[in-house]
Amino acid sequence: MNPLLIKHCAAIMTGDKHQPRSQARDIRIRDGLIVEMGDLIATADETVIDARDCVVYPGWVNTHHHLFQSLLKGEPKGLNLSLGGWLAATPYRFRGAFDEQTFRIAVRVGLVELVRSGCTTLADHHYLYWPDMPFDGAEILFDEAAKLGVRFVLCRGGATQSRGLESDLPGALRPENFHSMMADVDRLVARYHQPHDRAMRRIVMAPTTTLHSTTPQELRESARLARQLGIRLHSHLSETVDYLDAARSKFGMTPLQFCAEHDWIGDDVWFAHLVKLLPEEIAMLGAAGSGIAHCPQSNARLGSGIADVVAMEQAGMKISIGVDGAASNEAADMQSETHAAWQLQRVRKGMQAQPRYAGGTYEGGGDAASIEDVVRWGTSGGAQVLGLHTGRIAPGMAADIAIYRLDDPRYFGLHDMAIGPIASGGRASVKALICDGHVVMQEDVIPGLDVAELRRDAAQAVKTLQQRAGV
Structure with a gap:
C-alpha cells in the first residue's frame, strides 16, 4: 500500500456535520488511513496526486x-x-x-x-x-x-x-x-x-x-x-x-x-x-x-x-x-x-x-x-448506517476519497466549485478514486476495464434475458 499525498485540492467537502468543509489543501494517506491534512510537503516515498482545480469528496x-x-x-x-x-x-x-x-x-x-x-x-x-x-x-x-x-x-x-x-x-x-x-x-x-x-x-x-x-x-x-x-x-x-x-x-x-x-x-x-x-x-x-x-x-x-x-x-x-x-x-x-x-x-x-x-x-x-x-447523507450517514469508519475526510478516518475534475461545460461558471458534483448534476469525471488507501480509478479510467466490451456483453445479455422470459 503506497503512501499517498493529494496536493492542491481546490475544495474539500468533509462529510462532517459540524465542519462540512475543510480549509486544508493537501491530504496525506498512509496504511489506508488519512493521517494528516493541511499545507503539506511531499516525502520521498509518497505518490503525489495533483488535485489542482479538483473538488474532493468522501467516497x-x-x-x-x-x-x-x-x-x-x-x-x-x-x-x-x-x-x-x-x-x-x-x-x-x-x-x-x-x-x-x-x-x-x-x-x-x-x-x-x-x-x-x-x-x-x-x-x-x-x-x-x-x-x-x-x-x-x-x-x-x-x-x-x-x-x-x-x-x-x-x-x-x-x-x-x-x-x-x-x-x-x-x-x-x-x-x-x-x-x-x-x-x-x-x-x-x-x-x-x-x-x-x-x-x-x-x-x-x-x-x-x-x-x-x-x-x-x-x-x-x-x-x-x-x-x-x-x-x-x-x-x-x-x-x-x-x-x-x-x-x-x-x-x-x-x-x-x-x-x-x-x-x-x-x-x-x-x-x-x-x-x-x-x-x-x-x-x-x-x-x-x-x-x-x-x-x-x-x-x-x-x-x-x-x-x-x-x-x-x-x-x-x-x-x-x-x-x-x-x-x-x-x-x-x-x-x-x-x-x-x-x-x-x-x-x-x-x-x-x-x-x-x-x-x-x-x-x-x-x-x-x-x-x-x-x-x-451520502457519505458519513451511510457509513453510520453500515457501522463503518469511513464517509468523512478527517485524520484517523479510512481513506475513501473521490477527486472530481469539473472539466465539462455543465460545471463552467460555478461560483462555488465545491457544490458542482451535486448541484450541477451529470457525472463529473473522476481524477482519482481511492478506497482504503488504494487508487481504484485514475483519470476517469478503471484499470483493466474495456467499456466497449462491457457494453457488448450487456446488450447480448439483455437479448438472452428477453428470450428466456418470452419477450
Whole structure:
C-alpha cells in the first residue's frame, strides 16, 4: 500500500456535520488511513496526486441497491407502472431468466456505474434466491466487488412466503425454507463477514420485505440470529400506502409497529424507502436510532412519493442514500441520486407551503436541504448506517476519497466549485478514486476495464434475458 499525498485540492467537502468543509489543501494517506491534512510537503516515498482545480469528496456510501436489475433498465412493461404492478412486470418476471453469466454481467455493469460516480462502498440487497439455485450469487457479488477494489456489503434477502405473483418461469418464484435460509446466512457470515469497522466485506440479515416475505415468528427469529451473529438488519418498508393498508389488514397495526413488535427496530436496523411513514413512526425510529436508505429517484420513477428525511434526521434517525435497482432508476449512480435528493427535498417542502389567505405563507422550500446535508447523507450517514469508519475526510478516518475534475461545460461558471458534483448534476469525471488507501480509478479510467466490451456483453445479455422470459 503506497503512501499517498493529494496536493492542491481546490475544495474539500468533509462529510462532517459540524465542519462540512475543510480549509486544508493537501491530504496525506498512509496504511489506508488519512493521517494528516493541511499545507503539506511531499516525502520521498509518497505518490503525489495533483488535485489542482479538483473538488474532493468522501467516497459515496450507497446503502441500498439491487445489482441484478442493471440489465432491466427501461423495461417496457414496467416502465409506466407503480410499485405493485412494476414488481410483477419487471423484476419478478425476469428473475428466473438469470443464470451465472447474465447475473455476473449485471453485477459488473452496476458496480462499474457506481464506481465511475465516485462510490467506494455498496450495500446490495440481493434477493435472487430460490430452492436449488444453479449458481451462488453471493460469490459472484463479492468477486466482482473485489476486482474493483471497493467495499461490499451483502444484504442477504429472500423470502419464505410467496408474494402471489405469476411468471413464465415459476421455479424462480418458489419460496425458500426458513431454516435453509438462516443456515445460508450463517455460512455467509463465516465465509465473508469482517466485523471490524474498516471492513471490505460485510453480511446483513435482509428478508426482502418484513410484511410479505416471512412470517411474524420467522421475522423475530431472524432478528435474534442476526444479533447473535453480530450482523445488522435491513429490509424494504413503507414504500407506498399499500404497506399501511396491508399492515392494518394483516396485523392490526402500522408497518413500523409490526416491525418493532418483532424486534426489527434499533440502531443496528435500517430500512429502504420509508416514503409513507406516520409522524409517530418517525418518532419511534428516531428514538431507536434506526436508519433510512433514502432512494429519491426510484421513489419518483415509481410515483411513490418523497420521504421526509429532514424530519427524520431531526427526530434522531440516521440518514443515508441508496440508488435502488436500475429497473426502477435508469441512472443508478450516486451523483444522480444525490442531485435528486437535494432537489426533491425542496420540492417536498414547497408542496407543503400554503398561501397567506389560508393561514400559511408563500415561502417555498429553497432551504429544505443544503448541499452539505446531502454530502453528509451520502457519505458519513451511510457509513453510520453500515457501522463503518469511513464517509468523512478527517485524520484517523479510512481513506475513501473521490477527486472530481469539473472539466465539462455543465460545471463552467460555478461560483462555488465545491457544490458542482451535486448541484450541477451529470457525472463529473473522476481524477482519482481511492478506497482504503488504494487508487481504484485514475483519470476517469478503471484499470483493466474495456467499456466497449462491457457494453457488448450487456446488450447480448439483455437479448438472452428477453428470450428466456418470452419477450
